[in-house]
Amino acid sequence: MRRVAIINQKGGVGKTTTTVNVGAALARMGHRVLVLDLDPQCNLTVHLDFDPMNCSPSLYELFQGKATLGQVVRASSEPRLFVAPASVDMAGMELELVNTVGREVVLRDALETAVEAYGGSDPWDWVLIDCPPSLGLLSLNALVACDEVFVPIQAEFFALQGLGKLLDIVQLVRRRLNPELRISAMVSTRHDPQTKLSKAVIDDIKSHFGDAFCETVIRRNVKLAEAPSHGKTIFQYDAICAGAQDYLALAQELLERKDKAPSPVVGELPQSPSPTSQQSSEPDASPSTDAPESDSSWDADEASTEAGEAGASTSIGDPER
Template sequence: MNPPQDTGTHHDIGWTPIAEEAERAARVLHPEDHQLPRPSHRRIMTVANQKGGVGKTTTAVNLAAGLALHGLRTLVIDLDPQGNASTALNVDHRSGTPSVYEILLGEVSLVDAAQVSEQSPNLLCVPATIDLAGAEIELVSMASRESRLKEALSREALEELDVDYIFIDCPPSLGLLTVNAMVAAHEVLIPIQCEYYALEGLGQLLNNIDLVQKHLNRTLAVSTILLTMYDGRTKLADQVTQEVRNHFGDVVLKTVIPRSVKVSEAPGYGQTVLAYDPGSRGAMSYLDAAREMAERGAASRERQ
């Protein structure tokens, strides 16, 4: 059973499930024919959830890849010392590579650390190296320690990179790295898995977002929630989906990401699922989510 989708095609005359699948497959395989609209303003999004294993990195890299494949310039900032986003985008993140660590210390610029992923010329990544593991301790004694990343994401640097979307992939904690991400961003994207304890710790995350909003970044808001790891065979998945939608309303994307072996396998090959298996349900679902985000972004009239 497929997760509930709303791709906007079912209002057309002559719609059938097979026709919808064919259209979705065409969008993956021939992205040049299906360009997505540019946002009304540059969107800087922190992908956060201190609970591990909810699909944070998977969501960040696959949404970024989906947007990039369809004509939008996208930057992923890997702020997790594990470097999983860097691995999935197959960019160099050996120790000594210009990375987000040197950016936080003020030693290199954003432009110097950004690498182009081989998966799309529109897809950039600032990698995380193992050096980032000690950064939280080093940041404690630094001036303006919560806004080091924000300073690096200057309008001039982002103009030079010419990016429409920036995704900051956070570590599974609420420490200084995650605070830096929230201070630098305008929006928070929260992936929530459709499983037991899905909402565990969410209150704490929302409290932290509220604190950052009050004291450090008044423009910050939870703009997007994406339901991940949906298993249509279980009643629980539907219950969690309904509970999240009832509580958060329109902030929750209509698209739901199914549980998928292909999505899990892709990073092991240094790829997003869109590159690894573009015809898979996981790839198509992330593409649907990217399209939904792009359409929402283009509809926004607010100019940053």
């Protein structure tokens, strides 16, 4: 079972669109796929035609300890694609979680329980988690429950801004809570091949993340923007449009990348940023290698503070990891 967090704390970069349509593409290729909506905005839930006002039990009840994943999961209208919906009540979830015992492992435990309930084998081939546009406790739950991180990136001027913080947090989670975690894919979404800026930003990111960057890009395509309002995946809405082709190609590439054993990158941001990224990358965001260990309590600001203080950078294949 490949467990993937689709994450970028920027909003509007294509996380939900990617989760739904990579999920649907994999399902159409014969895989059993579960997509989870961790975003209190409930966009994935609506995209797959569920009503977040009326979908109890949802992930809200799961995080409250009142429902199991098995009770929350429903079949979508795509064969083999299952969804764990969010409800509007999730809006207060980050705050409620603060006082929950084991607050960062709720989702991991829920997945383990689902496997046990399935006789010890995997109920799904893929679990894709659509994260909220923040790096709080809900996103932390996803990073602890998954082995892989996919980062959708919109290749524009500010693409690198915030990426440093995300990498720091992935590092911190690897070190303290989930040593299996790695960034296995970065994908350019809402891509405009016409602009030089897109190419420059992508070249910049590629030069720092190498293999993790997907060959496939998701082109800007209006059908992808229209499909959610019809409650349909892109394959149900228009199976031959560019968006459908791109997501099928991306799913295929993600399947093949498994064999390539993606590097356990938690890469570096440019040390000497190129002119393209200079103003948009965070200058003090180099991941740390030697920050002190402590308990697993979570503070989303902690990662960057540690990194800033340590001032060291981490390279791929660091033996400590």
